[in-house]
Each structure stands twice: as C-alpha cells, then as structure tokens.
Amino acid sequence: MPTREKKSMLCPNCRKLISSDEPACPYCNLSKPGSPLKAHFLSRISAASMNAVKLIIYVNCALYLLSIISSPSALGLSANPLTFLSPSDRSLFLLGATGTIPIAGYGRWWTLISASFLHGGILHIFFNMAALGQLGPFVLREFGFNRFVIIYVLTGVAGFLISYLAGIPFTIGASASICGLIGAIIYYGKSRGGFYGEAIYRQAMGWVIGLVIFGLLVPGINNWAHGGGLISGITLGFLMSYNELKSETFPHRVLAAVCILSTAIILLWAVLQAMYYFF
Numbered sequence: 001m002p003t004r005e006k007k008s009m010l011c012p013n014c015r016k017l018i019s020s021d022e023p024a025c026p027y028c029n030l031s032k033p034g035s036p037l038k039a040h041f042l043s044r045i046s047a048a049s050m051n052a053v054k055l056i057i058y059v060n061c062a063l064y065l066l067s068i069i070s071s072p073s074a075l076g077l078s079a080n081p082l083t084f085l086s087p088s089d090r091s092l093f094l095l096g097a098t099g100t101i102p103i104a105g106y107g108r109w110w111t112l113i114s115a116s117f118l119h120g121g122i123l124h125i126f127f128n129m130a131a132l133g134q135l136g137p138f139v140l141r142e143f144g145f146n147r148f149v150i151i152y153v154l155t156g157v158a159g160f161l162i163s164y165l166a167g168i169p170f171t172i173g174a175s176a177s178i179c180g181l182i183g184a185i186i187y188y189g190k191s192r193g194g195f196y197g198e199a200i201y202r203q204a205m206g207w208v209i210g211l212v213i214f215g216l217l218v219p220g221i222n223n224w225a226h227g228g229g230l231i232s233g234i235t236l237g238f239l240m241s242y243n244e245l246k247s248e249t250f251p252h253r254v255l256a257a258v259c260i261l262s263t264a265i266i267l268l269w270a271v272l273q274a275m276y277y278f279f
Contacts, residue, residue, distance in 0.1 A: 052145060053136035056152070057129050059267070060174060063117050064125050066271065067091045070278040085122040092118055092172055094274040096266070098160045099170040110266045112164075116156035117267060118172040128174040135181045135207075142188055144248045146256035147240050153259040155180020155232045162228030171222045175211075176229035182207050183233020188242050 008019060018025055067087035093102060096114025103109055119125035140148045159176025182204055189201030208230065215223040240252065 052140060052148065053132060056136070057132060060117050060119065060125060060129060063095060063267070063271075064119050066274070067095055067118065070094075070274060086120050089170065091274070091278075092120070093170075094270070094277055096270040097170055097172045098164065099168050100164060101169045103164055110269070112157045112160045113153065113263055113266050114270050115160055115172045116153075116174050116177050119174070120172055124173060128178060131178050131207075132174060132181075135178060135185065139181045139184055142244075143184060143237070143240070143242045144252075146248050146252040147236075147242070149256040149259050150240065150252065151180050151184050151233060151236050152177045153263055154236060155183065155229045158232035159222075159225035159227075159229035163222050163224035166224040168222055168224060171225060173222070173225070175222070176225040179211065179226045179229030180233035180236070182211075183230040183235075184237035185233075186230075187234045187237030191237075191242075192244065 007021075064087075068085060071086075071088040071091040089097075095118055096102075096108075096111045097118055098108070098111035098115035102111045119128065136148070136152075139151065143151065156174070156177035159179065160171065163171055163176075185204040186201060186208070189197045189199075189204055191197070192200070211226055215221040215226060240246075
C-alpha cells in the first residue's frame with residue numbers, strides 16, 4: 001500500500017523545519033502549524049515585527065527633528081561637529097531627558113524610558129542609529145521580537161538608572177539600549193559556542209572595546225549608562241535565553257506588550273507636553 005509523502009515546512013511561529021502535517025509544532029507547540037490561514041497570519045506578524053528596528057529609528061529621528069524645530073538656536077552654525085544641530089537643554093528637558101535634575105528635582109521618573117529616544121546632535125543620532133541598524137536585526141532574529149523589545153527598553157532604563165544613581169545631572173541617547181543589545185549578543189555568542197558563537201562573541205567584544213576607548217577620549221560620554229546597559233543586556237540574555245535554546249513564552253509577550261504600551265504613552269505625553277509649552 002503506497003505511503004503518502006510527507007512535506008516539510010518552516011513553522012510560521014518559531015521558523016524551525018517540521019512536517020506540514022504535524023498536529024502541533026514539536027518545538028514551540030503551535031497547534032496546526034500547516035494551516036494555510038495560520039501560516040499567512042503569522043508570517044504577516046513576523047514581517048511586521050522585523051520592521052521593529054526601522055520603527056525605532058523613525059521614532060528617534062522624529063523626536064530629534066522636533067527637538068531641533070523647538071530650538072531655534074540649534075539651526076545656527078557651530079565649529080564643533082559634536083554640537084552641530086544640537087537642540088537646547090530646555091527642549092530636551094521637556095521631551096524627556098533624564099538625570100538627577102529631571103528626576104530628583106522634578107520627579108520625572110518616566111524619563112528613564114523617554115531619554116533613550118532623544119539625541120544631542122546630528123552626529124550623536126547618526127552614530128547611534130547606524131549602530132542600532134547593525135545590531136538590532138541580529139538580536140531580533142536570534143532572540144525574537146518580544147525579547148528584543150524587552151532587552152531594548154529595559155536596558156535603556158537600567159543604564160539611565162545606574163547613571164542617575166551615579167549622579168549624572170542631565171543625559172540622553174539610545175546608547176544605553178544599544179549597549180544592552182551588545183550585552184545580549186555577548187551572552188548569545190558565549191552561550192552558543194562553536195566557531196560561529198565565538199566569532200559573534202569576539203565581534204561583540206570589539207564593540208565593547210571601541211565604546212570604552214570612545215568613552216575615555218570624548219568628553220561628555222555617559223559611561224555609567226553604557227556600563228549599566230551592557231551588564232543588564234547580558235543579564236536579560238541569560239534570564240530569557242534565545243531562540244535556539246528556548247522559544248518565546250507567554251510572559252515574554254506580556255512583558256513586551258507592557259514595554260511597548262508604556263513607551264508609547266510616555267513618548268506621546270512628552271511630545272504633547274513639549275508642544276504645549278513651545279507652541
């Protein structure tokens with residue numbers, strides 16, 4: 001009696017190779033992974049989540065433009081490239097800069113999230129977004145959308161909290177979150193091991209060495225936030241694991257949703273507050 005040939009497919013949820021007639025994915029337990037409707041729906045979600053890095057870059061750029069528009073003096077020419085097209089401290093304060101002045105002086109604890117989306121100059125945002133564009137897709141692919149969101153948001157909070165405790169008066173920038181991504185990559189490379197894992201680990205350590213040198217040579221760099229982001233990124237990578245070892249779970253999805261909702265509300269509040277004062 002002829003046997004029906006089994007067809008292979010990638011699970012639309014965890015992207016592991018499985019048989020199309022599996023009642024549930026043996027890796028992530030997704031029921032009926034071969035269903036055409038489910039495959040189409042989840043592939044659409046997956047494609048949308050892969051744009052998460054681009055969305056973060058767009059939000060950073062939009063807030064930077066708003067900070068420039070609300071700072072007329074920023075349009076003046078500057079001989080220092082590090083301060084070229086730099087928004088005013090007042091503009092950055094209203095949009096959510098953090099540090100001991102906003103937090104201890106005004107009780108603006110929510111700035112621990114908003115500060116990661118603000119930048120102090122054209123070179124500042126250019127280098128941070130270039131780094132995010134390189135590192136973000138890797139973490140998104142290896143850790144998944146929900147863990148990527150958790151790592152990016154919470155390491156930014158951790159980095160700025162450390163810098164607040166260290167007494168940094170006024171600070172902004174995505175570099176704490178970017179260091180969090182580097183920390184997660186360090187954990188991934190060391191945990192995975194082998195030729196590929198070691199290559200990833202060495203590359204990530206190269207980023208760390210570059211950050212240390214940059215932080216020592218360039219004045220005004222918030223090394224406390226960098227260190228806090230890096231350590232918290234390693235910690236979160238260890239606590240949550242990555243796709244090859246463990247699929248994303250329901251708690252990951254819930255925490256990611258909380259991070260997204262909190263960030264959206266805080267940034268909207270910051271923008272509305274700034275527009276009220278400026279316009």
